[in-house]
Amino acid sequence: MLETYSGTADPSLARVVFLWAVSRGLQAVRMDVSTAFLQAPIKDAVWLRLPSNLPVEVYPGLHVGVFIRIQKAVYGLKDAPKVYTSYFKKKVRSLGWIEISESILVRKNRKGEPVALLVMHVDDLFLFSPSADEDVKGIQGLFDNDKPEKMDNGELHLYVGMSIRMRLGEILLDQSSYIQGMSEGVSEKARKPLTEKDLLLPEEKDVDLSLQAEQQKNVGYLGWAVKTQPSLSFLFSHLSRSNSHLSRSSVLATEKALWHARETARPLRLSSVSSIPCLLVWRDASYELAKKEGRLGIEIQLVDESEIANLEKINEDNTVFWLSKKLARKLGSTTSAELLAMHDAVKSSWxxxxxxxxxxxxxxxxxxxxxxxxxxxxxxxKQCKSEPRMQGELEYVLENLAELGAKVKWVQSGSMRADRQTKFLHCS
Known part of the structure; x- marks a missing residue:
């Protein structure tokens, strides 16, 4: 079986390692591996029949119809990304780089403590180190690279489709330029505040499948913006459901959502933590009695433990994970929806x-x-007396809370951060 999958770092875990690097005060450099796939040899025998339009005068001895064996993971081969990423990780291991999560590598000191970090996105490398120049030279000794770009100088830099501004003690993940651009083409009618009425799914008689391309384009824009905008997560999740219920009103709703993103977007800030951070897990759920349906919302932050004493005053900094999801099963109560939200929250925390x-x-x-x-x-x-069928979910939650060593704290509804993942909030 041909392995073609080449993973990239999970966005939430990438935010965690960025926060670690900022907290350590590390130098940061971005670099590209030049023609990456061509630097990775392939083990399997792959033969290519030369095409009729080949400029044979450039390659003496070759002519149309000749079969040649490919030596490198050339672009166009389905397994080229997999071959390259595996080869890269194997080669940099000689420099001390060890993968601790998909496409996240660290270099350790003699005590076994991580001191440097390397985040891969195929051929795009983001390196954090106390001695970045030395680590760059080490990688340049193994691979041909484009000129490295210093990232920690307080200026705005581009990295895998988003802007990053890094300075002492913080890193800002910013998509303002992208969001401005994606909203420029919306109609004048859409340049108004988004309302809950806009989010209602259309009636069957209003469905128009010819609008699919426009609808999916807008939802796709929104999905990319969600990578730095937790407040847009509910809108993206909800509007994605209308892809099978297309109408003029649903397209207008996606346009209004893009304009809403333009008006509310702000950089995601990751700021230094002084010691071992505390994993703060906000989770909430909404419930519709008439439909017996629910939606869960989760937001996870890494904060200083001293901040936990006053949850109401914690700002949005260091939010590393967020999720808004429609619950698939029918439920009997708000408590059942909340319990399932707790289930997904502890599962996501691991x-x-x-x-x-x-x-x-x-x-x-x-x-x-x-x-x-x-x-x-x-x-x-430790009992679900009113709904015994949920007992298994409760036991799962209790077991995972115990293994995590987690404490559960209560806040007033007005202070629940994850509330914005379960419904549209105008103030988000």
Missing amino acids: SIAHLVRKLWGKMLPVVVVTDLQPLMFQLSS
Whole structure:
């Protein structure tokens, strides 16, 4: 079987390692591997029949119809990305770089502590190090690279489709230019505030499948903006559902969402934490009794443990994960929806917790936040008396909370950060 999949770093985990690098005060450099695929040899025998339009005068001895064996992972081969990324990781291991998560590599000191970081996006490398020039030279000794770009000088730089501004103690992930551009083509009618009425799914009689391309283009724009804008996550999730219920009103809603993004967008700020951070997990759910349907929302931050004493005053800095998702199963109550939100929240916490332990060297404290007293009662009593069919979900949550060493804290509904992932909030 031919392996073609070549992974990239999970965006939420990339934000975690960026925060670690900022907290360490590391230097930062971006670099491209030149014609990356052509630098990776292939083991399998791949033969190519030369095409009829080949300029044979450039290659003496070759002529139309000749078969040649390919020596490198040339562009166009389906497994070229996989071949290259595997080859790159194997080669840089000789320099001490070890992969700790998909496409995230670290270099350790003699004590076994991570001291430098390398994030791969195929041939695009983002390197953080106390001695960046030395690490760059090491990689240049193995691969041909374009001229490195210093990233920690406070200026705006481009990295895999987003702008990054890095300065002492913080890194700003900014998509303002992209968001401005994606909203320029919206109609005058769409340049008005988005309302809850705009988000209603159209009636069957209004469906117009000819609008599919326009609808999907707008939703695609929104999906890319969500990578730095947690407040747009609900809109993206909700409007994606209308891709099968296309109408003039649904297209207008996506245009209004793009204009809303333009008006509300701001950089995502990752600021230095002083010690082992605390994993702060906000989770919430909404519930429609008439349809027996729910939606969950999750936001996860890495904050200083001292901030936990006053949850209401914690700002949005260091938000590394967010999710808005329609629950697939029918539910009997708000508490059931909240319990499923808790289930997904603790499940989503593990990958971040494991990565933090590898970087900071210790298991971090975890705090999960809820605004529902009935759920607090279920957690303390360890029973779902009103809905016994949810007992298995409760036991899963309790087991994972215990393994994470997590504490559950209650806040008033008005202070629940994840609320914006379950419904449209005009102030987001």
